[in-house]
Amino acid sequence: MKKKSIISFKDVTKTYVTGPVKHQALKGISFEIKKGEFTAIVGASGSGKSTTMNIIGALDIPTKGTYLLNNKNISEYNDDELAEMRNKEIGFVFQSFNLLPRTTVLKNVERPMMYAGISADKRKERAMKVLKSVGIAEKADNLSNHISGGQIQRVAIARALVMNPSIILADEPTGNIDSKTAHEIMKFLAKLNREGNTIILITHENHIAKYAKRIITLKDGKIISDKKK
Amino acid sequence: MDYKELISLALSNLKGNFLRTLLTMLGIIIGIASVIIIMSMGQGATASIVDRISTLGANTVNIYPGARRRGPGAISETVTSLVLKDVEAIRKLEDVEAVSGVVSGRTSVSYQGNNISSSINGVEADYQLIQSLEVDLGSFFDKSQVKGMSKVAVIGIDVVSELFEEGEETLGKVIRVDGKSFRVIGVLEQNDASGMSNPNEAIYIPLDTMMKTVIGQNYLGSISVLAVDSEAVDGVVEDVDSLLMDRHEILDEDLKDFTIMNFQEMISTISNVTGILTTLLSAIAAISLLVGGIGIMNIMLVTVTERTREIGLLKSIGAKNNHILTQFLLEAVVLTVTGGLIGVAIGTGASFIIAKAVDIPFIVKLSSIGIAVGVSSLVGVVFGYYPARSAAKLNPIDALRYE
Numbered sequence: 001m002k003k004k005s006i007i008s009f010k011d012v013t014k015t016y017v018t019g020p021v022k023h024q025a026l027k028g029i030s031f032e033i034k035k036g037e038f039t040a041i042v043g044a045s046g047s048g049k050s051t052t053m054n055i056i057g058a059l060d061i062p063t064k065g066t067y068l069l070n071n072k073n074i075s076e077y078n079d080d081e082l083a084e085m086r087n088k089e090i091g092f093v094f095q096s097f098n099l100l101p102r103t104t105v106l107k108n109v110e111r112p113m114m115y116a117g118i119s120a121d122k123r124k125e126r127a128m129k130v131l132k133s134v135g136i137a138e139k140a141d142n143l144s145n146h147i148s149g150g151q152i153q154r155v156a157i158a159r160a161l162v163m164n165p166s167i168i169l170a171d172e173p174t175g176n177i178d179s180k181t182a183h184e185i186m187k188f189l190a191k192l193n194r195e196g197n198t199i200i201l202i203t204h205e206n207h208i209a210k211y212a213k214r215i216i217t218l219k220d221g222k223i224i225s226d227k228k229k
Numbered sequence: 230m231d232y233k234e235l236i237s238l239a240l241s242n243l244k245g246n247f248l249r250t251l252l253t254m255l256g257i258i259i260g261i262a263s264v265i266i267i268m269s270m271g272q273g274a275t276a277s278i279v280d281r282i283s284t285l286g287a288n289t290v291n292i293y294p295g296a297r298r299r300g301p302g303a304i305s306e307t308v309t310s311l312v313l314k315d316v317e318a319i320r321k322l323e324d325v326e327a328v329s330g331v332v333s334g335r336t337s338v339s340y341q342g343n344n345i346s347s348s349i350n351g352v353e354a355d356y357q358l359i360q361s362l363e364v365d366l367g368s369f370f371d372k373s374q375v376k377g378m379s380k381v382a383v384i385g386i387d388v389v390s391e392l393f394e395e396g397e398e399t400l401g402k403v404i405r406v407d408g409k410s411f412r413v414i415g416v417l418e419q420n421d422a423s424g425m426s427n428p429n430e431a432i433y434i435p436l437d438t439m440m441k442t443v444i445g446q447n448y449l450g451s452i453s454v455l456a457v458d459s460e461a462v463d464g465v466v467e468d469v470d471s472l473l474m475d476r477h478e479i480l481d482e483d484l485k486d487f488t489i490m491n492f493q494e495m496i497s498t499i500s501n502v503t504g505i506l507t508t509l510l511s512a513i514a515a516i517s518l519l520v521g522g523i524g525i526m527n528i529m530l531v532t533v534t535e536r537t538r539e540i541g542l543l544k545s546i547g548a549k550n551n552h553i554l555t556q557f558l559l560e561a562v563v564l565t566v567t568g569g570l571i572g573v574a575i576g577t578g579a580s581f582i583i584a585k586a587v588d589i590p591f592i593v594k595l596s597s598i599g600i601a602v603g604v605s606s607l608v609g610v611v612f613g614y615y616p617a618r619s620a621a622k623l624n625p626i627d628a629l630r631y632e
Binding site: 054057059060079080083084086087088092094097098100101102103111112114115116120159163 | 231233234238241242245538539542543544545546547548549550551552625626629
C-alpha cells in the first residue's frame with residue numbers, strides 16, 4: 001500500500017536578491033516526504049537547509065518550482081492563507097525563543113488554538129490533554145521563564161501537537177540544551193513518530209540526525225544524499 | 230478574536246515593564262487630569278455665578294438706554310432715550326407686577342464729619358418689591374414720598390457701619406447726600422445678592438428727588454420691571470419691546486435706542502463666556518495629550534522592535550497580520566485608557582480639593598469622564614496604529630532570525 005505524500009518538492013529554487021547581489025540558496029531540489037516518516041534534513045551552514053525549512057514551514061515560498069503541502073500549492077497563497085496553513089498543518093519547534101515570555105505554559109499551548117478561533121473552554125481542555133501527553137501537565141500554570149530548557153522544549157512540542165498538524169517541523173530543537181536532555185527530547189520525538197506523527201528535523205549534528213529514519217543531506221543548495229534506514 | 234484574552238495579555242505585558250509603562254502613561258495622566266480639573270472649575274464657577282444671579286431675581290427684566298450692550302460693564306455713552314413716561318406706559322402692560330425707573334450715580338455722603346463715597350440710587354416704591362429688598366429697621370419709602378420729592382433715604386447695612394458708630398441709632402438721623410440733607414427712614418437687611426449693584430453698599434432715595442434735586446436730569450438710567458411669574462418673562466420682554474419701539478417711533482429693529490435684558494439672558498451670556506474660556510483652557514491642556522500620544526508611539530515602536538522574535542514566533546504558529554495588529558493596538562489602547570482612568574481619578578480628587586478651597590460647587594460631570602476616557606482610547610488608537618501596523622507587516626522569517 002502506497003502512503004500519500006505530505007510534502008512534495010519539485011525542482012524548487014530559491015533566490016534571494018539583496019540590492020545588486022543575487023544569492024541562490026536552493027538550486028533546484030526535489031524530494032517527497034510521506035505520512036509517518038521521520039526525516040532529518042542535515043547540512044552545514046549555508047547548505048540551504050534553513051531555506052528548505054522555511055519553505056516546508058510555509059514561512060516562505062519558492063522562487064521557482066512547486067511545493068505541495070498536502071497537495072496544496074503554497075506558492076499561490078497570500079500572507080493570511082499561509083498563516084492559516086502554518087496554524088493548521090505545521091507544528092513548529094525551534095531552537096530557542098520557543099515560548100512567549102510573561103505567559104504561562106498553558107496559555108502558550110493554547111495560543112495556536114486562539115488563532116484558529118477555538119473557544120476558551122475547548123482550548124484549555126485540549127491544551128491540558130496535550131501537556132499531559134508530553135508529561136509536563138503539573139507545570140501548566142508556571143510562567144514560561146520559570147521552567148528548565150528541557151521542559152521548554154517539551155512545552156514547545158505540546159504546542160506543536162495541539163492543532164493536530166500534518167507535520168512536526170523541528171528546527172535544531174536540541175541546540176540550546178545539554179546533551180543528556182537533548183537525547184531525552186530526541187527519544188520523545190522518536191516515540192511521537194512511532195505513534196504516527198510525521199516529523200521533519202533540521203539539524204547540523206549527526207548524532208541527533210541518527211534518531212531519524214531518513215536523512216537528506218544538503219550542500220550548496222543541492223541534495224547530495226538521501227538515505228533511508 | 231478573543232478580546233478578553235488579548236486584554237489580559239496586554240495588561241500582563243504592561244505590568245512586565247512597570248516603570249516604563251508608568252512613565253509612558255504620565256503624559257496621558259497629566260493631560261486628562263488637567264482637562265478634568267479645568268472643566269470642573271469652569272462648570273463650578275459658572276454654577277456659582279448663575280446661582281448668585283438667580284438670587285437677584287429671575288423674573289426681573291431690565292431696560293437700558295442705548296443700543297445693545299455686550300456683557301456686563303460695557304461702556305455706553307449717555308443716552309437719554311428712557312423717560313418717566315415710558316415707565317408709566319410699561320406699568321399698564323399685562324403681566325407686569327411692578328415697575329420702577331432707576332437713576333444711579335456715585336456721590337459723597339457724610340454724617341457728622343464721616344465722609345464716604347457711595348452708590349446712590351433714585352428708585353420708585355416698587356423697586357423694593359422688584360429687587361426683594363428686605364427692610365431691617367424702619368420702612369422703605371412709599372409712592373407719595375416719591376411723587377412728593379421727599380428727602381428721605383433707605384440705606385444698606387455696609388453704609389450704616391461706615392457712616393455710623395457701632396450701636397448708634399440710625400433711624401431719623403439726617404445724612405448729607407451730595408450736600409443735601411436726607412432723613413434716614415429705613416435700613417436694609419443684609420443682602421446675599423452681589424450683582425452689579427450691591428444693595429448692602431447702596432443708598433436708595435425717591436426717584437423724583439434724585440432726578441430733580443440731586444443730579445438734575447430728566448431721563449432714566451434704566452427701568453426695572455418685575456413680571457408676575459417666570460413664564461410671563463418672555464411675554465413681558467416682547468410687550469415692552471413693541472411698546473417702546475412704538476413710543477420712540479422706531480421702525481427699524483437695528484436702530485433701537487434701548488436694550489432689554491433679563492437675567493435668563495444674562496445667565497446664558499455668562500455661561501457662554503465661561504464655556505468658551507473652559508473650552509479654550511481645556512484645549513491648551515489637551516496639548517499634553519498630544520505630547521503623551523507621541524510618547525506612546527515612541528515606546529510602542531521600541532516595544533515592537535524588542536519583541537520582533539516574539540512576533541516571528543506568533544506568526545509561525547498561525548497569527549495573521551490582523552491578529553498581531555489587534556494585539557499591539559490593544560496594548561496601546563489599554564495603556565492610554567489606564568492612563569486616562571488614573572488621570573480621571575487624580576483630576577477628580579484635585580477638583581474636589583480646589584472646589585473646597587475657592588468655595589465653588591464641586592462638579593465633575595459624567596460626560597467629562599466619558600469624554601476623557603473616549604479621548605484617551607482615541608489617542609491609543611491613533612498613536613498605536615503605526616507601531617502596530619509595522620509589527621503586523623514584519624516578515625516572519627526576518628522576525629524569527631532577528632537577534
